[in-house]
Amino acid sequence: MNKVINVVRASLPPFEEYVEEISDIWESRWLTHTGPKHQQLEKDLESFLDTPNVELFSNGHMALELALRVLKVKGEVITTPFTFASTTQAIADVGLTPVFCDINETDYTMDVDKIEDLITEKTEAIVPVHVYGNICDYKKIEEIAEKHHLKVIYDAAHAFGETIDGKNVANLGDVSMFSFHATKVFNTVEGGGLTFADDALCKEFAAIRQFGMYGKEDAEMLGTNAKMTEFHAAMGLCNLRHVLEEINKRKMAYERYIERLTGVEGIYICPQKENVSYNYAYFPVRFNEEIFGKSRDQMANELIQNGIVPRKYFYPLTSDFTIIKEKFVVQDTPIAGKIADEILTLPLYAGLSEEEVDRICDIVMK
Ligand SMILES: Cc1ncc(COP(=O)(O)O)c(C=O)c1O
Structure with a gap:
């Protein structure tokens, strides 16, 4: 009897390596809340992805929702219908209107020649997806975004570690979102990350994933709980080595x-x-x-x-x-x-x- 072959199988580090990685948590008792493993994983990912800033979240979906909120996107967002539920749900769940652009027949990314027809006075952003790791026509998207003053937030859930024209995909757009879900090329069991060039966004993302609190007492914006735990970050530290x-x-x-x-x-x-x-x-x-x-x-x-x-x-x-x-x-x-x-x-x-x-x-x- 042949064994069942599933569409994906999660990557895991050697068991002993993970045990070794988490052993100091029993000393520190620091289980979550931007602990040392979280901080280390952000640094290691910045270096691996050759990108100035990485912020970690409980999953990719929350990361995408929070990117839209922190960038203060309002109104309409041009996106693709050929994607996982999360992309469209994130846009709709934060109160925005998804406007669906068709895709091209070659690599199934957004048909960049059809974007401008969909722009109205309410359009504020484009959310393209590097679907299956096929990288969007980022040059054309950048050109359109500049011309019409639109933000670009890439759903790069499938594109971890990829480069185009010698540059890591993490450096495309205003923000890129990566999913570190169990079935992804790089996983933290559940998890997600945002990459971006604007240093000022770091404290915004840190606050919004921690109930909107920049410091320890007051909440100055509406936020949520979307933190990555130390156990998830530890899995990331191990998996990144392999x-x-x-x-x-x-x-x-x-x-x-x-x-x-x-x-x-x-x-x-x-x-x-x-x-x-x-x-x-x-x-x-x-x-x-x-x-x-x-x-x-x-x-x-x-x-x-x-x-x-x-x-x-x-x-x-x-x-x-x-x-x-x-x-x-x-x-x-x-x-x-x-x-x-x-x-x-x-x-x-x-x-x-x-x-x-x-x-x-x-x-x-x-
Ligand atoms: C294209 C795409 N966007 C977003 C997500 C959401 O990521 P997560 O499962 O980490 O929330 C996924 C996958 O799960 C995905 O495939």
């Missing part, structure tokens, strides 16, 4: 997929760009039913029957969510709709063996 190895293992599995699936008629795999160093976070494949002979749903069912668990990332579009359609007038995004119907994310994680990739590909090609 993340390059983990990315390399992902790359080996990715390359095996490419070897096996390239050229198969009716299958589309995003091409990689020369100026990007990838983290191999996901392996999305599109099935064109007419040419391939099977729909995405048929393919997904066949894989599941054979003990492989793919995911329909990202289906449905977030603009099709019941609550979003109830609350907002959503834009028509035909390309995103077509891709959401054809896409299937196949298993990819550090340690997925060549034999396992072959097992998956054999079912796909049968």
Whole structure:
């Protein structure tokens, strides 16, 4: 009986390394609240991501909501419907109106030629997503943002550690958000981070995640509790030491997929760009039913029957969510709709063996 292969598998450091990392917590009794591990992880991430400021949070979603609040974004935000629920929910949950821009058919990031048509006098920000680690056309987005005086907050949940044109993605936009959720390339079990150039934002983010308190007594703004604990930060410190190895293992599995699936008629795999160093976070494949002979749903069912668990990332579009359609007038995004119907994310994680990739590909090609 073949073992079940899930779409993702969490990376963990050696057990002893984590035990060693947390052992001094039993002396300090400092469990949360910007402790030494939290501080160390911020420093280590600044250095790893080659970026001036990292602030840590309880998860990526809260980080994104708080970025929108601290940057005082109001009104309308142009974003993509081809993403995880969090991006759209964060925008809506802080009282903003999501305006959905279609995506391009090559790498599924926002179609930058369609952004300007959506700008109104109420538009204040753009929230693009580096979906699957495909980096958005940041130059064009920067140009549009400057021209129309818009803030840019990247959802970089999938893009940890990636570089484009020699620069780390953490340095794009006004703020970038990373998710350190268990299934991400780099994880702190649950966790998230914001990266940004403006030093003045550090104390704002520190206060808003701590009930709006800059100091110890008064609360000068409305805030919440979105702190990362010392145990989560300790997991991050350990995982960060191994993340390059983990990315390399992902790359080996990715390359095996490419070897096996390239050229198969009716299958589309995003091409990689020369100026990007990838983290191999996901392996999305599109099935064109007419040419391939099977729909995405048929393919997904066949894989599941054979003990492989793919995911329909990202289906449905977030603009099709019941609550979003109830609350907002959503834009028509035909390309995103077509891709959401054809896409299937196949298993990819550090340690997925060549034999396992072959097992998956054999079912796909049968
Ligand atoms: C694109 C995207 N944005 C935001 C999030 C939210 O991150 P978190 O789960 O850390 O809250 C996730 C993933 O979980 C994601 O995939």
